[in-house]
Amino acid sequence: MTHCLRHALSHRGILCGALLLLAAPWLFVAQAGAHSLFIQSGRMQVNPGKASPLFFCYGHHFPVDDAIQGNKLAHVQVIAPDRSVTDVQVRDEHSLHSYLVHYEQPGTYILTAETTPGYFAMYVDKKGRERHSLKPLSTFAGEAREVRSSMRSSQWAKAYVVSDKASEPAPGPVGLPLELVPAANLAALKEGDSLAFQVYADKMPYTGEGTWDATYSGFSTEAEDMYIPQTRARDGKFVVPIDHAGRWFVRFFSKTPASEAQKTEFLTEKKTTTFVFEVRNERKRPQVDSH
Numbered sequence: 001m002t003h004c005l006r007h008a009l010s011h012r013g014i015l016c017g018a019l020l021l022l023a024a025p026w027l028f029v030a031q032a033g034a035h036s037l038f039i040q041s042g043r044m045q046v047n048p049g050k051a052s053p054l055f056f057c058y059g060h061h062f063p064v065d066d067a068i069q070g071n072k073l074a075h076v077q078v079i080a081p082d083r084s085v086t087d088v089q090v091r092d093e094h095s096l097h098s099y100l101v102h103y104e105q106p107g108t109y110i111l112t113a114e115t116t117p118g119y120f121a122m123y124v125d126k127k128g129r130e131r132h133s134l135k136p137l138s139t140f141a142g143e144a145r146e147v148r149s150s151m152r153s154s155q156w157a158k159a160y161v162v163s164d165k166a167s168e169p170a171p172g173p174v175g176l177p178l179e180l181v182p183a184a185n186l187a188a189l190k191e192g193d194s195l196a197f198q199v200y201a202d203k204m205p206y207t208g209e210g211t212w213d214a215t216y217s218g219f220s221t222e223a224e225d226m227y228i229p230q231t232r233a234r235d236g237k238f239v240v241p242i243d244h245a246g247r248w249f250v251r252f253f254s255k256t257p258a259s260e261a262q263k264t265e266f267l268t269e270k271k272t273t274t275f276v277f278e279v280r281n282e283r284k285r286p287q288v289d290s291h
Contacts, residue, residue, distance in 0.1 A: 034060070035058055035059050035060070035065075035066065036057075036058070036059070036060070036155065036251055036272060036274060037056060037057075037058050037068070037113060037115055037155045037157045037272075037274060038056065038057040038058075038062075038157055038159075038249055038251075038274045038276050039054060039055075039056055039076075039111045039112065039113045039157040039158065039159050039274075039276065040054065040055060040056070040057060040063065040111075040159050040247070040276045041053070041054050041055075041101070041111060041159060041161045042054075042055070043161070044159070044160070044161055044162065044247070044276075044277065044278035045161070045162050045278070045280065046103045046161060046162070046163050047103075047163070047164060048103060048104060048105065048106050048163050048164050049103070049104060050102075050103055051100050051101060051102045051103065052100075052101060052103065052161070053098040053099060053100050053101065054076075054078075054088075054098065054099050054101050054111050054159075055096045055097060055098040055099075056068055056073075056096055056097050056113070056157075057249070057276075059223075060223035060224045061221070061222075061223055062215055062216075062217055062219075062249050063217045063247060063249070064096065067094045067095050067096055068094070068095070068096070068097060069093075069094050070090050070091050070092045070093050070094070070095075070097065071092070071116065072115055072116055072118075073090045073097065073113060073114075073115065073116075074114045074115060074116045075087070075112070075113065075114040076088035076090055076097075076099070076111075076112070076113045076114075077111075077112045077113075078101050078109060078110075078111055078112075079109065079110040079111075079112065079174055080104075080105050080107075080109055081105045081106065081107025081108055081109065081163070081167050082105060082107075101161075103161065103163040104163075105163060106163050106164035106165055107162075107163060107164070107165070107166070107167040108160050108161070108162055108163075108166050108167040108170070108171050109160070109161045109162075109163060110158060110159070110160060110161075110171055110174055111157075111158065111159045111160075111161060112156070112157065112158050112174060112176060112179075113156070113157040113158075114154075114155070114156050114157075114176070115154060115155040115156075117152050117153065117154045118134070118152070118153045118154075119133070119134055119135055119136050119150070119151065119152055119153070119265075119266060120132075120133075120134060120149075120150075120151050120153065121133040121134075121135075121137060121140070121147065121149060121150040121151070121266075122147075122148045122149045123140065123144040123145075123146060123147045123148055123150075124144065124145050124146040124148065125143050125144060125145060126143060126144075126145045128145070131144075136152075136265040136266060137150045137263075137264060137265050137266055137267065138264050138265055141264075147267070149267070149268070150266045150267040150268065151255075151266055151267070151268045151269070151270055152258075152262075152265065152266040152268075152269050152270070153269075153270045153271075153272070154177070154269075154270075154271055154272070155271075155272045155273070155274070156176045156177060156178055156179055156271075156272070156273045156274075157273070157274045157275075157276075158174075158176070158179055158180065158273070158274070158275050158276075159275065159276040159277065160182075160186055160277055162186070162187055165187065166185050166186060166187035166188075168185070170182065170183075170184065170185045170186070172203075173200040173203045174203075175202060175203050176200075176202075176273070177201060177202055177271065178199065178200070178201050178206070178252075178254070178271045178272070178273040179199070179200050179201075179273050179275075180197050180198075180199060180200075180250060180252055180273055180274070180275040181197065181198050181199075181200055182195055182196070182197055182275070182277070183195070183196040183197065183198060184196065186277050186278075186279075189242055189277075189279045190242075190245070190279065190280075191242060191243065191244060191245045191279060191281065192242065192243070193242045193279075194239050194240065194241050194242060195239065195240045195242055196237070196238075196239045196240075197212075197237070197238055197239070197240065197250065197252075197275070198236060198237055199233075199236030199237070199252055199273070200236070205235075205236060206235075206236035206254075207235050207236060208235075208236065208254060208256075209232065209233065209234055209254070210232075210233050210236065210252050210253060210254040211230050211231065211232055211233065211252070211253055211254075212228075212230070212231055212233050212238050212250065212251060212252040212253075213226040213228055213229055213230045213231065213250075213251055214226060214227060214228040214240050214248060214249065214250045214251070215227040215228065215248070215249050216244050216246045216247060216248045216249070217246050217247040217248075217249075218246060219244075227243075227244075228240065228241075233252065236252075238252075242279055244279075245279045245280060245281035246278065246279060246281070247276065247277075247278045248276065248277050248278070248279065249274065249275075249276055250274065250275045250276075250277075251272065251273070251274045251275075252272070252273050252274075253270060253271060253272040253273070254270070254271050255268055255269070255270050256268070256269050256271075257269075
């Protein structure tokens with residue numbers, strides 16, 4: 001593609017450049033439509049009274065990938081161990097959206113984020129041309145001869161940050177439309193353990209089907225190359241084998257047909273929820289004075 005673009009600057013490369021300009025938007029649209037959102041903290045274990053920045057992983061690579069536009073983040077919240085909620089004021093910028101969080105209480109803090117819904121559709125217009133749209137079905141239905149797909153996608157991200165000691169009992173669901181809740185205290189996890197997850201929808205156990213996958217930081221440099229590839233889950237339950245210490249990224253999504261009332265706007269609804277946690281390891285080298 002780089003060679004083609006360079007060649008397009010010459011008279012002989014005009015055709016190549018034109019084809020690139022026509023094709024590239026759909027390549028970028030397809031990639032952007034599949035971006036996943038993960039929220040995380042610079043440090044997943046902090047001392048009370050200290051601060052650490054939250055930030056986002058948005059895309060296909062871990063632990064950090066693309067920047068995200070501020071208006072894509074509908075809500076970002078910090079839930080303290082006493083369940084008090086602080087709303088993060090999202091800046092109008094295209095960035096990793098790093099915000100400093102002050103951890104004053106001992107216990108488990110919960111970082112959450114929600115995206116504004118996104119749309120992605122493929123259709124054939126009345127002249128037989130293939131088209132793509134990032135808008136609801138109602139905006140292009142009049143010009144479509146055939147709608148091949150039309151999806152609305154929403155995402156919810158969550159992470160735990162432990163201040164001093166983890167809360168007992170471990171936090172339950174916080175009320176997101178879709179969220180992952182680990183069944184064990186994360187502070188006690190070690191390499192070789194397994195971690196069970198339950199999916200919740202509006203604080204109720206999710207009983208439908210879905211797909212989950214998981215990876216840890218450092219497993220692969222390639223896009224969507226997950227340590228545990230996509231696996232079907234029933235009744236919203238699955239178990240992640242913790243084969244390595246480090247930062248873990250877990251994702252679950254469901255796809256369901258739109259209701260009759262929704263079919264004027266989209267045909268399929270995709271809901272995705274993610275969870276980031278850390279499994280600590282013992283120090284591997286003697287601590288030295290860095291000053």
